[in-house]
Amino acid sequence: MLIKTKSDVLSSEITDRAVFEARREFIKSATVLSAGLMMPDLGQAEPGKYKEVPIGPYSATLPVTAREDVAGYTNYYEFSTNKQDSTALAKGLKTSPWNVEISGEVEKPGVYQLEDILKDNPLQERIYRFRCVEAWSMVVPWIGFPLGEMLKRFKPTSKARFVEFTTLFNPDVMVGQRSSVLAWPYVEGLRMDEAMHPLALMVTGMYGDELPNQNGAPLRLIVPWKYGFKSIKAIVKIRFSETMPETAWYKSAPSEYGFYANVNPEVPHPRWSQSRERVLGSSIFTPKRTTEKFNGYGEQVASLYSGMDLSKYF
Ligand SMILES: Nc1nc2c(c(=O)[nH]1)N[C@H]1C(S)=C(S)[C@@H](COP(=O)(O)O)O[C@H]1N2
Numbered sequence: 117m118l119i120k121t122k123s124d125v126l127s128s129e130i131t132d133r134a135v136f137e138a139r140r141e142f143i144k145s146a147t148v149l150s151a152g153l154m155m156p157d158l159g160q161a162e163p164g165k166y167k168e169v170p171i172g173p174y175s176a177t178l179p180v181t182a183r184e185d186v187a188g189y190t191n192y193y194e195f196s197t198n199k200q201d202s203t204a205l206a207k208g209l210k211t212s213p214w215n216v217e218i219s220g221e222v223e224k225p226g227v228y229q230l231e232d233i234l235k236d237n238p239l240q241e242r243i244y245r246f247r248c249v250e251a252w253s254m255v256v257p258w259i260g261f262p263l264g265e266m267l268k269r270f271k272p273t274s275k276a277r278f279v280e281f282t283t284l285f286n287p288d289v290m291v292g293q294r295s296s297v298l299a300w301p302y303v304e305g306l307r308m309d310e311a312m313h314p315l316a317l318m319v320t321g322m323y324g325d326e327l328p329n330q331n332g333a334p335l336r337l338i339v340p341w342k343y344g345f346k347s348i349k350a351i352v353k354i355r356f357s358e359t360m361p362e363t364a365w366y367k368s369a370p371s372e373y374g375f376y377a378n379v380n381p382e383v384p385h386p387r388w389s390q391s392r393e394r395v396l397g398s399s400i401f402t403p404k405r406t407t408e409k410f411n412g413y414g415e416q417v418a419s420l421y422s423g424m425d426l427s428k429y430f
């Protein structure tokens with residue numbers, strides 16, 4: 117597959133506030149510091165745990181959203197429906213040790229320690245655009261590895277057509293689970309070919325450091341061509357199945373949140389347009405950005421959906 121950098125697409129959205137060269141070498145470079153260039157505040161203690169992680173494919177020099185915006189405005193209904201509150205509420209979540217149960221149509225089912233999973237899957241940094249169904253977007257340097265590389269190791273059988281992910285259920289800590297705002301536990305899923313696509317990532321960190329709890333530590337999914345709700349946090353179960361998983365959002369509002377959830381400006385949410393997005397961290401005077409189909413990753417992923425009516429399979 118031809119991998120093109122996205123810098124040409126993205127040059128139009130570069131703002132003087134958030135422009136920053138993502139390569140670690142550049143960040144560390146004394147010349148840059150002495151040139152007095154403005155750097156966004158990464159808001160983290162040095163040295164970050166994942167500072168030396170190599171840059172993976174698909175990443176490019178992009179205007180990255182400030183870390184404090186990504187970490188301070190999260191969607192995590194297990195803690196709160198308020199996007200500012202989960203930062204404090206999620207602090208109590210214990211993310212180590214962490215086990216992931218693998219089950220269903222797979223030759224190597226079992227309960228695996230996250231530590232062992234990570235050992236087999238070398239981490240990379242990939243800077244991806246992320247867009248919520250509620251119409252804000254951001255560009256984040258995620259630290260992780262292709263989901264497919266991990267899934268292959270468990271040897272899914274030929275019957276595995278879908279993969280289902282489940283979030284931890286622990287209402288003692290996840291206080292939002294005491295209310296029935298969603299069908300708990302949170303469940304998401306992908307078709308196997310989507311899951312095997314190299315853009316689908318298992319994520320353990322961001323901005324050169326561990327994932328903050330509110331952003332889904334210790335293990336979350338990132339599917340950059342889909343709306344944010346597919347990117348499930350705090351994963352404790354992965355199940356391979358013949359049938360399409362019933363996802364949490366689909367269960368709560370089937371007419372609003374389909375299984376595919378591909379970013380698509382042509383298909384409005386029943387209650388609002390999906391054609392424009394607010395760039396997280398931009399001022400209220402900054403015009404909204406025109407949303408791109410598949411969030412700008414069409415060249416890589418459109419072929420997964422050839423022949424499908426995307427207004428029906430939204
Ligand atoms: N377990 C779980 N995963 C979740 C959610 C959630 O409420 N619970 N919210 C989803 C939604 S709607 C979005 S937009 C993204 C937000 O990711 P962020 O908070 O890291 O920006 O997480 C997704 N993953």
Ligand SMILES: [Mo]
Binds near residue numbers: 191248250343345
């Ligand atoms: Mo979302």
